[in-house]
Amino acid sequence: MRTSKIRPALTAAALALTTLTGVASTAWAAPEPGRYAAAVYCDAKGGLAAGTLTRADIMARGKAWVSANVSYSQEACHGDAAGRQYRTDCSGFVAMAWGLSSSPDTASFYGSSSRWSDIGWSDLQPGDAAVRRNATKGHIVLFVSWTSSAHTAINTYEEYDTGIGTIAKTRTLSSMKEAGFKPIRYTGIKQDSAPPVRYVQLTSMDDLDGDGGRELLTVHTGDAGGRLWRYPYRVAAAGFGTRLDLGTNWDTMTELANLGRTASNPYPDLVAVERATGQLWLYPGRSQGFGTRRLIGNGGWSAMSNLTSMGDLDGDGYPEMLAVDATGTLWQYHGSAAGFDTRTSLGTNWDSMNSLTNLGDLNGDGTTDLGAVETATGKLWLYPGRRMNGFGTRVLIGNGGWTNMREIEGAGDLDQDGHPDLLAIDPTGILWLYPGSGTGGFGTRRQIGGGWNS
Numbered sequence: 001m002r003t004s005k006i007r008p009a010l011t012a013a014a015l016a017l018t019t020l021t022g023v024a025s026t027a028w029a030a031p032e033p034g035r036y037a038a039a040v041y042c043d044a045k046g047g048l049a050a051g052t053l054t055r056a057d058i059m060a061r062g063k064a065w066v067s068a069n070v071s072y073s074q075e076a077c078h079g080d081a082a083g084r085q086y087r088t089d090c091s092g093f094v095a096m097a098w099g100l101s102s103s104p105d106t107a108s109f110y111g112s113s114s115r116w117s118d119i120g121w122s123d124l125q126p127g128d129a130a131v132r133r134n135a136t137k138g139h140i141v142l143f144v145s146w147t148s149s150a151h152t153a154i155n156t157y158e159e160y161d162t163g164i165g166t167i168a169k170t171r172t173l174s175s176m177k178e179a180g181f182k183p184i185r186y187t188g189i190k191q192d193s194a195p196p197v198r199y200v201q202l203t204s205m206d207d208l209d210g211d212g213g214r215e216l217l218t219v220h221t222g223d224a225g226g227r228l229w230r231y232p233y234r235v236a237a238a239g240f241g242t243r244l245d246l247g248t249n250w251d252t253m254t255e256l257a258n259l260g261r262t263a264s265n266p267y268p269d270l271v272a273v274e275r276a277t278g279q280l281w282l283y284p285g286r287s288q289g290f291g292t293r294r295l296i297g298n299g300g301w302s303a304m305s306n307l308t309s310m311g312d313l314d315g316d317g318y319p320e321m322l323a324v325d326a327t328g329t330l331w332q333y334h335g336s337a338a339g340f341d342t343r344t345s346l347g348t349n350w351d352s353m354n355s356l357t358n359l360g361d362l363n364g365d366g367t368t369d370l371g372a373v374e375t376a377t378g379k380l381w382l383y384p385g386r387r388m389n390g391f392g393t394r395v396l397i398g399n400g401g402w403t404n405m406r407e408i409e410g411a412g413d414l415d416q417d418g419h420p421d422l423l424a425i426d427p428t429g430i431l432w433l434y435p436g437s438g439t440g441g442f443g444t445r446r447q448i449g450g451g452w453n454s
């Protein structure tokens, strides 16, 4: 039911600006949705129980109203496919998409509830929402997707205004923040079954085959016997060349780490812990793969995690390595011709972090830096290296969401622009390159592979 009400001129002008320039206006057209909420009762027939709708289901429900361009009115109801009735304004639309038992207003969506929770902007996934509520004004939109990997604008579905109805729209993140939007998540979303983890132990290596490009090692758990693959990076092609099979049974090993070159070998060595015995083995680099392994650490290494080579920190020709023990102490192992000799404690509470990785000299001060994800927050931190003296005060380099990544690995200067880079596999199996900026952060990430979950 469309009304014949004429929109205020400001609203029409703001919409025209939005349409022509693609810049979302902050002059929000949607009037106060809560004012008349009590006046109209829309029977949602109990809604859909929590845990019923997947993100794909929520997007399909939202799209149904967009496709029908359901008219905007705070005093009318419209049904979902099963005839559950929701108020035809911005908050009624999101209530419908989420299958709620009623149509809350934006004040309710902005407030706390067991049915939804605040999330970070970088956590947004399809079917989440963003809500604003200032004094008596409010609006809420359904998040569809980011417009690009730069994450500067989002695509939405929203019940927009009188005469416009339910539409798909694009809004810049800056305008949303300025207008006071915050992202929220329905707590009743049914989790999609996670895609199988096929590639694990992402390990960036120095050049093995002498073509100048770095290598990426990974264990494939999906084919017979845990195959180790080497992916040669081709700088000119900005991607990986044909992978090479380096043998089976690598799923019996864990904590693979690139030791890098030592004074004893022109090719980079690999270390790994044998799950069954807790022994630490060194695999000497050869021109295409690795030679016969050598035992360098008797049992007990299965209690260690986050083995991370930091390169040769004291200049004696042998790389140092970090590892976290079961109590959360971070140890630095001093490299030697035999493997490692002494170790030094670099501090406690490292069991609150995960995905430790050698970032190279990411901040450009001449020393190798460490990256780590804070498990509780999903934030990525840079620990500026102080050679043999541990690390300086940590610096935040990635807001939340990094715990969602399946694998994170400092990649050295993969694209050879002079700055070290980072690789990560996201939950959908996309391999991302985060190019180091040279000043302690990353430029816009680039997708350099897909299917890393198959």
Ligand SMILES: [Ca+2]
Binding pocket: 207, 208, 209, 210, 211, 212, 213, 214, 215, 232, 233
């Ligand atoms: Ca190479």
Ligand SMILES: [Ca+2]
Binding pocket: 311, 312, 313, 314, 315, 316, 317, 318, 319, 320, 334, 335
């Ligand atoms: Ca050393």
Ligand SMILES: [Ca+2]
Binding pocket: 360, 361, 362, 363, 364, 365, 366, 367, 368, 369, 384, 385
């Ligand atoms: Ca540094």
Ligand SMILES: [Ca+2]
Binding pocket: 412, 413, 414, 415, 416, 417, 418, 419, 420, 421, 435, 436
């Ligand atoms: Ca680079």
